[in-house]
Amino acid sequence: MSALITEDEIRAETEIVWLEDPTALDYVRQSLDRLPTRKGRPAYHRDGRMVGYALLGPGAKASRSSGTFRRRVFWLLPHDRDTEPEGLYATGAPAEAVDPRTLAPGTKGYKTERSEGGPPSSAMRELGITLPL
DSSP, X not given: OGGGOOGGGGTTEEEEEESSOGGGOSOEXXXXXXXXXXXXXXXXXXXXXXXXXXXXXXXXXXXXXXXXEEEEEEEEOTTSTTTOTTSTTSSSOOTTEEOGGGOBTTBOOOOOHHHHTSSOOHHHHHHTOOOOO
């Protein structure tokens, strides 16, 4: 989940490669995958589709036990808002979802009104809680 990703874990990122235009997506799911290389397009073994991935710099260290590198992969499932706008995530978003406009190498990204599917609830307004646009 994106909430569990720390900036320390992604500090060796040098680039995010997008396979789809991220400005057309309200949110993307992000995860840290164990991959055999620092660079290159990773294999994808989930339902749905991969929409982007991170590249690591030469200073990224492999795991001592597995020899793999932890790299972020960005993806969507068939029932996500981009393909089912009135579906399960018409409002709200999965726990691991962030607004792709908030992502950069070494920056974990965050939720926004856009990624959450609309304006804040009345409870959020009453409590003075706001999300970035």
